Amino acid sequence: MMGKHMGPPWWHGRFRGRGYRITVAREAILDVLNRTSEHLSAEDVYLAVHKVHPNVGLTTIYRTLELLVQLGLVFKFDFGDGRARYELAETPKGTRHHHHLVCTVCGRVIDYTDFIDDEIELLSRTEQALSKKFNFKITNHLIQFYGLCNECHRKQ
Amino acid sequence: MMGKHMGPPWWHGRFRGRGYRITVAREAILDVLNRTSEHLSAEDVYLAVHKVHPNVGLTTIYRTLELLVQLGLVFKFDFGDGRARYELAETPKGTRHHHHLVCTVCGRVIDYTDFIDDEIELLSRTEQALSKKFNFKITNHLIQFYGLCNECHRKQ
DNA sequence: GTTTTTAATGAAAATGATTTTCATTTGCTC
DNA sequence: GAGCAAATGAAAATCATTTTCATTAAAAAC
Ligand SMILES: [Mn+2]
Ligand SMILES: [Mn+2]
Ligand SMILES: [Zn+2]
Ligand SMILES: [Zn+2]
Numbered sequence: 001m002m003g004k005h006m007g008p009p010w011w012h013g014r015f016r017g018r019g020y021r022i023t024v025a026r027e028a029i030l031d032v033l034n035r036t037s038e039h040l041s042a043e044d045v046y047l048a049v050h051k052v053h054p055n056v057g058l059t060t061i062y063r064t065l066e067l068l069v070q071l072g073l074v075f076k077f078d079f080g081d082g083r084a085r086y087e088l089a090e091t092p093k094g095t096r097h098h099h100h101l102v103c104t105v106c107g108r109v110i111d112y113t114d115f116i117d118d119e120i121e122l123l124s125r126t127e128q129a130l131s132k133k134f135n136f137k138i139t140n141h142l143i144q145f146y147g148l149c150n151e152c153h154r155k156q
Numbered sequence: 157m158m159g160k161h162m163g164p165p166w167w168h169g170r171f172r173g174r175g176y177r178i179t180v181a182r183e184a185i186l187d188v189l190n191r192t193s194e195h196l197s198a199e200d201v202y203l204a205v206h207k208v209h210p211n212v213g214l215t216t217i218y219r220t221l222e223l224l225v226q227l228g229l230v231f232k233f234d235f236g237d238g239r240a241r242y243e244l245a246e247t248p249k250g251t252r253h254h255h256h257l258v259c260t261v262c263g264r265v266i267d268y269t270d271f272i273d274d275e276i277e278l279l280s281r282t283e284q285a286l287s288k289k290f291n292f293k294i295t296n297h298l299i300q301f302y303g304l305c306n307e308c309h310r311k312q
Numbered sequence: 313g314t315t316t317t318t319a320a321t322g323a324a325a326a327t328g329a330t331t332t333t334c335a336t337t338t339g340c341t342c
Numbered sequence: 343g344a345g346c347a348a349a350t351g352a353a354a355a356t357c358a359t360t361t362t363c364a365t366t367a368a369a370a371a372c
Contacts, residue, residue, distance in 0.1 A: 021368050024367095041358090056322085058322090059359095060322070062359065078236075082357085083358060104296075112290070126275060126301075134306065136306065138302070140302040141299070142299070144297065145283065146294070146298070147294040148293040179350085180338090181349085213350070215332095238359090
């Protein structure tokens with residue numbers, strides 16, 4: 001229920017500040033990403049947007065997702081199924097950093113944020129040590145566990 | 157210097173055991189992977205093999221690399237440059253598990269095995285916790301740090 | 313509100329890594 | 343050495359993503 005006292009979406013500032021325009025397509029794409037907790041492909045986003053705005057083309061989806069990745073609003077992943085997957089990087093409340101479990105049989109992807117405290121600590125230690133040894137400025141990391149999900153494990 | 161008292165390459169057993177044939181192309185491809193410490197693309201492998209065996213086609217390179225990945229002899233990575241990268245998973249002496257630093261500017265990839273002991277420990281704890289919570293049988297993991305390498309950092 | 317500027321867009325074509333097809337070759341068993 | 347299935351090469355197909363270019367539409371200027 002959108003009240004009339006709702007300000008403009010939180011991400012508008014990110015666009016305006018850098019001279020990017022706020023367009024129907026961009027609003028729609030962010031809306032789709034905002035409503036799901038899944039890891040959508042460009043085509044997934046296209047199909048979802050298409051229901052509401054049939055005139056928005058797949059090219060625009062690709063271009064917009066790329067822009068959103070550049071802006072740090074969206075994460076882009078490769079889970080090994082031959083297409084990129086996208087996921088909102090943050091909400092108005094803040095970033096939602098997490099890692100992934102990827103089922104190598106059915107492709108299911110599970111987010112997890114638990115157990116992450118220990119990880120964070122180790123990661124920052126590791127990052128420091130690596131930075132020093134290799135003179136490498138670390139800005140980001142990717143952690144994925146592969147294996148068999150609940151269902152696929154059972155079926156084996 | 158290959159002495160005449162050298163047995164067949166260590167990986168022959170892996171092939172024979174499962175009914176796969178040992179062919180010129182496969183020998184050549186493994187040889188190329190064995191001689192480098194880089195992360196080669198299929199085309200890289202093709203070019204290297206081509207120098208010695210100009211009749212081996214790119215298709216065979218793809219097929220063989222895929223087979224080697226299935227057999228667990230080779231790791232396949234995506235470092236974000238639009239092509240898969242391959243690397244020998246083990247040597248006669250054992251596995252050479254390691255993680256990667258990826259420069260987001262020049263694409264350079266650095267292997268590291270230091271600092272890995274702490275990681276191993278955390279990983280096994282994390283894996284156990286995740287396995288239990290999500291009923292997910294973890295068989296593998298991927299850890300990559302992204303950032304600026306020495307040189308690219310300097311140029312910025 | 314209208315005009316102006318130029319970023320954004322859609323459709324179609326291009327790209328490029330990887331896969332498939334199929335006729336031919338080659339390792340391996342007997 | 344013969345027989346046979348596995349492996350191969352060349353060419354075509356696939357398919358996610360990118361590029362091109364003429365048109366549209368945000369947002370700034372008036
Ligand atoms: Mn996720
Ligand atoms: Mn490596
Ligand atoms: Zn599964
Ligand atoms: Zn670099």
